[in-house]
Amino acid sequence: MKITTARKITDSLHLNLFEIGYTNTRDEESLWTIASRASQPKCMTGRYDPPDAVVIVPFHKKLEKLVIIKEFRVPLGGLQYGFPAGLVDPGETTDQAVKRELKEETGLDLLTILKTSPPVYSSSGMTDESVSMVYVECNGTPCADANEASELIETIFVTPDEAGILCVSTEIKVDAKTWLVMNAFSENKTI
Amino acid sequence: MKITTARKITDSLHLNLFEIGYTNTRDEESLWTIASRASQPKCMTGRYDPPDAVVIVPFHKKLEKLVIIKEFRVPLGGLQYGFPAGLVDPGETTDQAVKRELKEETGLDLLTILKTSPPVYSSSGMTDESVSMVYVECNGTPCADANEASELIETIFVTPDEAGILCVSTEIKVDAKTWLVMNAFSENKTI
Numbered sequence: 001m002k003i004t005t006a007r008k009i010t011d012s013l014h015l016n017l018f019e020i021g022y023t024n025t026r027d028e029e030s031l032w033t034i035a036s037r038a039s040q041p042k043c044m045t046g047r048y049d050p051p052d053a054v055v056i057v058p059f060h061k062k063l064e065k066l067v068i069i070k071e072f073r074v075p076l077g078g079l080q081y082g083f084p085a086g087l088v089d090p091g092e093t094t095d096q097a098v099k100r101e102l103k104e105e106t107g108l109d110l111l112t113i114l115k116t117s118p119p120v121y122s123s124s125g126m127t128d129e130s131v132s133m134v135y136v137e138c139n140g141t142p143c144a145d146a147n148e149a150s151e152l153i154e155t156i157f158v159t160p161d162e163a164g165i166l167c168v169s170t171e172i173k174v175d176a177k178t179w180l181v182m183n184a185f186s187e188n189k190t191i
Numbered sequence: 192m193k194i195t196t197a198r199k200i201t202d203s204l205h206l207n208l209f210e211i212g213y214t215n216t217r218d219e220e221s222l223w224t225i226a227s228r229a230s231q232p233k234c235m236t237g238r239y240d241p242p243d244a245v246v247i248v249p250f251h252k253k254l255e256k257l258v259i260i261k262e263f264r265v266p267l268g269g270l271q272y273g274f275p276a277g278l279v280d281p282g283e284t285t286d287q288a289v290k291r292e293l294k295e296e297t298g299l300d301l302l303t304i305l306k307t308s309p310p311v312y313s314s315s316g317m318t319d320e321s322v323s324m325v326y327v328e329c330n331g332t333p334c335a336d337a338n339e340a341s342e343l344i345e346t347i348f349v350t351p352d353e354a355g356i357l358c359v360s361t362e363i364k365v366d367a368k369t370w371l372v373m374n375a376f377s378e379n380k381t382i
Contacts, residue, residue: 032265035226043268074223077234184375
């Protein structure tokens with residue numbers, strides 16, 4: 001299979017649709033619609049690094065608990081449990097983005113970066129969006145003063161047992177990556 | 192914060208952009224652009240169940256290995272390591288979708304469904320897409336005969352150590368959910 005063309009079909013500020021032409025396994029020309037935050041999707045630019053965003057898996061060293069946040073997500077029309085996360089700003093390293101987003105969203109202080117994944121893909125059937133999963137240790141007291149106008153964030157500390165309870169609840173909304181880490185944390189008692 | 196309006200700004204078959212009006216934390220009217228597979232996004236319909244898709248975490252009982260697939264993803268313009276996955280067809284249960292997609296994409300036979308997550312969200316900053324993570328045991332021999340024209344799928348079996356090697360490689364593309372399961376599998380020797 002091979003990508004042949006990309007046509008931008010919207011002109012929005014933060015997210016656009018592209019119609020991608022490709023050759024399928026029967027050598028027929030086909031079309032696939034994708035969403036991208038970039039002016040050209042990664043399948044056209046060939047640039048797969050750095051990631052678009054960081055997703056932070058924070059472990060609070062003093063409390064010995066996993067840190068998650070509960071925040072209003074416009075696409076879901078309600079509150080979602082997830083990890084602190086955000087786009088990497090132009091000129092910023094992923095480590096800088098981790099420190100900044102952790103502070104802005106939770107008020108907590110970065111201590112140590114334990115592990116950083118290569119760019120991995122959020123939902124490659126519909127978008128070229130990539131993130132790095134960054135496991136960190138942190139300390140401090142939660143504070144929402146640096147939240148933006150589009151943010152309303154509550155910081156929550158969870159034990160493995162509490163993570164397990166969140167994973168089976170059908171009354172709440174949970175981010176997929178956060179669910180997977182909480183599920184492993186509840187079973188293995190470690191991130 | 193509160194959702195006030197949704198305006199569909201494209202007319203594509205499989206994926207569309209919507210401009211969502213919402214009231215931010217300062218009581219100002221704001222806009223957020225989202226992508227959705229549905230004719231109305233979940234923040235307008237209020238319907239959050241069933242999930243749009245299933246993502247299958249298959250453990251091969253006889254080989255005692257985790258099953259992953261390598262497939263061409265149009266939005267990434269190349270091969271990605273991921274889990275068998277697919278949209279739940281109309282009228283189909285998630286269990287039926289799991290059995291069908293596992294067979295179509297890998298040729299393997301479902302033995303037991305071990306765990307099913309509630310609908311969880313792929314990337315709630317940009318889309319309302321939800322999936323259920325479904326952990327299963329399977330058996331059988333890989334076969335790509337039921338792949339669709341847009342699919343070119345190779346089935347791979349990995350040990351915890353092999354999963355760990357894939358997790359640190361910068362030469363390949365890996366789906367985020369698959370990376371998280373492989374990372375935990377490499378460290379805890381279990382899914």
